[in-house]
Amino acid sequence: MRTSYAHVMAVLLWSLGGLALAGPPAMAQSYEQALAGFAADAFSDTDAAITAVAGSGHPLAAKVIGALQDGRLLFNADDRKIYVREPSGTVLDAATGRPVAGEAPPGLKSVRLNNRLRRSVEAALGSLTLLAPEPSRRLAAAQAVFKSRDANALAALEGALARETDVRVRKAMLEARAAIILTQPSAREADRVQAVGVIRDRSDRDARALLGGLPADLPPTVQRTAAEAITAIDRHLARWEMVQHLWYGLSLGSVLLLAAIGLAITFGVMGVINMAHGEMVMLGAYTTFVVQEIMRTTAPGLLDYSLAIAIPAAFLSAGLVGIAIERGVIQFLYGRPLETLLATWGISLILQQAVRTLFGANNREVSTPSFMSGVVELGGLAVTLNRFWIIVFAGLVFALLLGVLRYTTLGLHMRAVTQNRRMASAMAINTGRIDALTFGLGSGIAGLAGVALSQIDNVSPNLGQSYIIDSFLVVVFGGVGNLWGTLVGALSLGVANKFLEPYAGAVLGKIALLVLVILFIQKRPRGLFALKGRAVEA
Amino acid sequence: MITRRFLEAPDRRGWIFLALLAAAAIIVPALNLFVPSTSPLHVSTTTVALWGKYLCFALLALSLDLAWGYCGILSLGHGAFFALGGYAMGMYLMRQIGPRGVYAHPVLPDFMMFLNWKELPWYWYGFNHFPYAAVMILAVPGILAFVFGWFAFRSRVTGVYLSIITQALTFALMLGFFRNDFGFGGNNGLTDFKDILGFNVQSTGTRAALFSISALALGLGYLVAQAVVRSKAGKVLIAVRDAESRTRFLGYRVEHYKTFVFTLSACMAGVAGALYVPQVGIINPSEFAPANSIEVVIWVAVGGRGTLIGAALGAILVNYAKTQFTIGMLAPYWLFALGALFVLVTLFLPRGVLGLLPRPEPTGVPCSTSGPPAPKLRSAAGSPPVQPGGGEHASVSRPGAAAAQPVLAK
Numbered sequence: 001m002r003t004s005y006a007h008v009m010a011v012l013l014w015s016l017g018g019l020a021l022a023g024p025p026a027m028a029q030s031y032e033q034a035l036a037g038f039a040a041d042a043f044s045d046t047d048a049a050i051t052a053v054a055g056s057g058h059p060l061a062a063k064v065i066g067a068l069q070d071g072r073l074l075f076n077a078d079d080r081k082i083y084v085r086e087p088s089g090t091v092l093d094a095a096t097g098r099p100v101a102g103e104a105p106p107g108l109k110s111v112r113l114n115n116r117l118r119r120s121v122e123a124a125l126g127s128l129t130l131l132a133p134e135p136s137r138r139l140a141a142a143q144a145v146f147k148s149r150d151a152n153a154l155a156a157l158e159g160a161l162a163r164e165t166d167v168r169v170r171k172a173m174l175e176a177r178a179a180i181i182l183t184q185p186s187a188r189e190a191d192r193v194q195a196v197g198v199i200r201d202r203s204d205r206d207a208r209a210l211l212g213g214l215p216a217d218l219p220p221t222v223q224r225t226a227a228e229a230i231t232a233i234d235r236h237l238a239r240w241e242m243v244q245h246l247w248y249g250l251s252l253g254s255v256l257l258l259a260a261i262g263l264a265i266t267f268g269v270m271g272v273i274n275m276a277h278g279e280m281v282m283l284g285a286y287t288t289f290v291v292q293e294i295m296r297t298t299a300p301g302l303l304d305y306s307l308a309i310a311i312p313a314a315f316l317s318a319g320l321v322g323i324a325i326e327r328g329v330i331q332f333l334y335g336r337p338l339e340t341l342l343a344t345w346g347i348s349l350i351l352q353q354a355v356r357t358l359f360g361a362n363n364r365e366v367s368t369p370s371f372m373s374g375v376v377e378l379g380g381l382a383v384t385l386n387r388f389w390i391i392v393f394a395g396l397v398f399a400l401l402l403g404v405l406r407y408t409t410l411g412l413h414m415r416a417v418t419q420n421r422r423m424a425s426a427m428a429i430n431t432g433r434i435d436a437l438t439f440g441l442g443s444g445i446a447g448l449a450g451v452a453l454s455q456i457d458n459v460s461p462n463l464g465q466s467y468i469i470d471s472f473l474v475v476v477f478g479g480v481g482n483l484w485g486t487l488v489g490a491l492s493l494g495v496a497n498k499f500l501e502p503y504a505g506a507v508l509g510k511i512a513l514l515v516l517v518i519l520f521i522q523k524r525p526r527g528l529f530a531l532k533g534r535a536v537e538a
Numbered sequence: 539m540i541t542r543r544f545l546e547a548p549d550r551r552g553w554i555f556l557a558l559l560a561a562a563a564i565i566v567p568a569l570n571l572f573v574p575s576t577s578p579l580h581v582s583t584t585t586v587a588l589w590g591k592y593l594c595f596a597l598l599a600l601s602l603d604l605a606w607g608y609c610g611i612l613s614l615g616h617g618a619f620f621a622l623g624g625y626a627m628g629m630y631l632m633r634q635i636g637p638r639g640v641y642a643h644p645v646l647p648d649f650m651m652f653l654n655w656k657e658l659p660w661y662w663y664g665f666n667h668f669p670y671a672a673v674m675i676l677a678v679p680g681i682l683a684f685v686f687g688w689f690a691f692r693s694r695v696t697g698v699y700l701s702i703i704t705q706a707l708t709f710a711l712m713l714g715f716f717r718n719d720f721g722f723g724g725n726n727g728l729t730d731f732k733d734i735l736g737f738n739v740q741s742t743g744t745r746a747a748l749f750s751i752s753a754l755a756l757g758l759g760y761l762v763a764q765a766v767v768r769s770k771a772g773k774v775l776i777a778v779r780d781a782e783s784r785t786r787f788l789g790y791r792v793e794h795y796k797t798f799v800f801t802l803s804a805c806m807a808g809v810a811g812a813l814y815v816p817q818v819g820i821i822n823p824s825e826f827a828p829a830n831s832i833e834v835v836i837w838v839a840v841g842g843r844g845t846l847i848g849a850a851l852g853a854i855l856v857n858y859a860k861t862q863f864t865i866g867m868l869a870p871y872w873l874f875a876l877g878a879l880f881v882l883v884t885l886f887l888p889r890g891v892l893g894l895l896p897r898p899e900p901t902g903v904p905c906s907t908s909g910p911p912a913p914k915l916r917s918a919a920g921s922p923p924v925q926p927g928g929g930e931h932a933s934v935s936r937p938g939a940a941a942a943q944p945v946l947a948k
Binding site: 273275329332333337338339340341342343345346347348349350352353354356357465469472473476507508510511514515517518519521522523 | 612689690692693695697698699701702703705706707709710713714716717828829832835836839870871873874876877878879880881883884885888
């Protein structure tokens with residue numbers, strides 16, 4: 001088996017067109033012969049031995065090289081035998097892999113390394129994992145070779161390629177091989193042109209870096225194809241970058257939407273300036289934290305599902321606090337928006353301080369359920385799953401809210417009261433109750449936003465404050481009293497922010513956006529989707 | 539002529555206020571400088587600095603009251619003008635440090651050396667001259683307010699919308715000033731001052747003088763504000779506050795009046811900031827924090843808006859309470875107290891502390907015959923462009939309220 005494998009390797013090598021490799025064809029030697037090279041403890045012999053052992057394909061090769069790296073490879077100068085000392089202390093015979101019977105022979109010394117050898121060891125270990133049984137490890141090894149472009153790994157790579165069945169791993173190995181050939185001065189021109197093609201198909205940043213860093217003394221054909229490949233990759237990357245920005249923008253937009261949509265109800269529909277809106281978001285986040293802590297102590301196995309409980313709990317807690325605020329303070333201030341603003345600001349201070357007293361000023365840890373953690377690669381786009389689920393959640397909340405306003409009796413009453421309070425009252429609608437419920441609904445939705453934000457932001461007493469100005473800008477930008485305006489406002493502000501960021505930096509981008517919105521409000525004081533006709537005059 | 543106008547303006551309360559200020563400006567420094575520290579009458583330097591700070595806050599509150607109390611412009615960004623004035627003063631003080639900084643560079647302030655800057659940015663030129671800095675203290679906040687106000691008022695951004703964009707303005711400035719490459723010391727701001735006009739900033743004499751100057755500035759600010767609100771233009775301002783559309787229909791260029799009073803108010807805030815900085819010894823971007831600006835509003839509300847004196851009084855009261863709270867065991871409860879103050883004052887004390895006193899004579903404050911207190915803010919809700927939903931509430935929500943504002947129910 002061993003020899004047939006070596007045979008295949010040799011044939012492959014030959015078919016590659018006599019690519020010059022350092023040293024004699026290592027595979028031809030047997031593993032035991034190669035091992036003996038370590039016994040000399042001379043750096044040049046050790047180097048040859050590393051290459052030979054790594055190329056032998058012997059099952060013990062990885063263990064031996066690993067031991068060499070850690071200084072656990074021992075040799076006996078007298079009988080030129082090689083031993084491996086396990087981290088546990090037992091000493092194995094490197095040739096057989098069995099523990100040495102009885103006492104370890106005296107006079108064992110470890111094989112010395114220098115920096116150059118350490119690099120060889122790393123490269124050898126990299127190529128050895130190319131044959132690992134798990135595809136993920138093979139993939140990682142191939143990618144490591146692509147990055148290191150170590151010519152010594154070529155032989156191992158060829159061998160691994162011949163046996164590889166996994167399509168993705170195979171592709172990575174082909175790319176790694178192309179990378180090596182491309183940087184190998186002795187490779188043939190045609191091979192190199194072909195290698196450029198392989199790397200061009202990879203079309204990512206690493207490929208761009210590899211092609212951009214090629215030496216200047218390449219044959220003109222290779223240089224030309226490389227230049228073409230670079231332009232193609234750049235175009236490809238630019239496209240994906242746009243998509244990535246769009247994704248970030250959508251993600252930020254969905255967060256803004258969640259934070260602003262409750263405000264669109266309380267401010268947009270009811271006309272109440274609720275400066276404590278951010279604190280409703282914070283209450284939602286802390287509810288999530290509390291629910292999770294309770295689950296952690298009572299039912300640790302169900303921790304992943306704590307969000308399912310946190311969502312209604314956050315809605316209820318924030319909603320009830322909202323109703324209490326409306327009944328306790330705001331109902332006396334209708335028609336006095338500036339005073340409402342001050343009073344609710346006071347409430348926000350009290351709520352913040354209350355939470356700080358109860359939970360402490362430090363950030364609280366809210367763990368992310370397993371289905372929400374991780375990243376999925378879609379082409380050149382890295383999709384973080386928690387962001388993805390927040391976008392979905394924001395969409396659901398928005399749709400649900402539209403549904404409530406459109407199809408339920410409560411929604412009907414809300415619209416009636418905001419459109420014509422007296423007439424609604426004459427139709428036996430309890431307007432005070434509807435006011436309280438509407439405010440509760442808006443606050444409850446802010447609580448839902450808190451559940452989502454607890455997954456991506458720090459849960460601290462200041463959580464809400466960082467969103468309040470943004471939320472107001474979204475509602476004002478989108479047009480007061482119009483939920484669709486809020487949706488468009490949130491998404492466009494989110495996307496605009498993320499597209500400005502790469503040019504202006506995060507802070508300047510934000511400032512630019514604030515200035516733009518301020519200018520926009522000058523131009524259209526009632527927002528993107530202003531109400532028209534009588535509603536404005538009401 | 540102008541002097542006469544200024545001096546005729548204050549009412550009896552105004553004279554009491556001015557007399558108190560003058561007394562404080564003379565007596566407090568005297569008690570600090572000339573009474574030995576063993577005497578019970580001695581006023582410590584810390585107290586002088588603290589009350590000097592309160593006086594600056596009072597001037598800031600006064601400036602906000604001019605805009606909010608008399609013209610209905612609720613600026614949630616007045617702290618920005620205060621901080622800009624403070625930065626202008628801070629830049630002068632930084633240039634005065636000269637080669638005494640840690641890096642001993644004759645021109646560049648320490649933070650620029652630290653950032654490895656080679657030369658002074660152009661906007662720092664001239665700040666080594668006090669007259670130039672003094673002009674900038676008025677000009678920078680003034681020009682910003684003028685440009686901002688001109689755009690905002692021309693397109694009739696009113697009421698709550700204006701409040702929110704002023705808040706966004708100060709938020710944007712805060713983000714900007716936090717950046718090192720803005721050239722204003724970034725996060726740390728400007729500090730480590732040495733001299734002002736050749737006097738040591740730290741010395742007792744300078745501190746006492748700064749206290750007197752602050753009292754003087756507050757008195758002067760009061761006289762200017764009083765002269766404005768008593769003038770014919772002041773009557774128009776009050777008309778704008780109470781019924782903006784009606785004033786416009788009567789042929790007044792509402793936006794001109796608003797821009798004027800907003801700019802004047804910003805200049806006063808800038809002066810307050812400039813006097814504040816040498817007394818506390820530091821100016822940093824947190825002065826731009828939106829929360830600070832909202833706090834100014836509550837000072838005015840506590841004292842009584844539309845009274846000028848009340849605003850100054852409110853600033854001193856609230857800040858005195860804040861100091862008492864935050865130095866003692868009660869520190870964690872200060873925010874509870876402040877929050878409760880916001881709620882209670884708006885609910886139960888709409889005319890502030892001064893509103894509790896009997897009115898000496900009718901002045902520019904709107905007549906309160908039309909029902910519940912603080913009717914002036916109705917104008918914001920009632921003017922058409924404000925907000926559809928709120929307007930609805932304003933006009934018909936409570937039968938009592940609706941009856942109380944016949945102007946707006948139409």
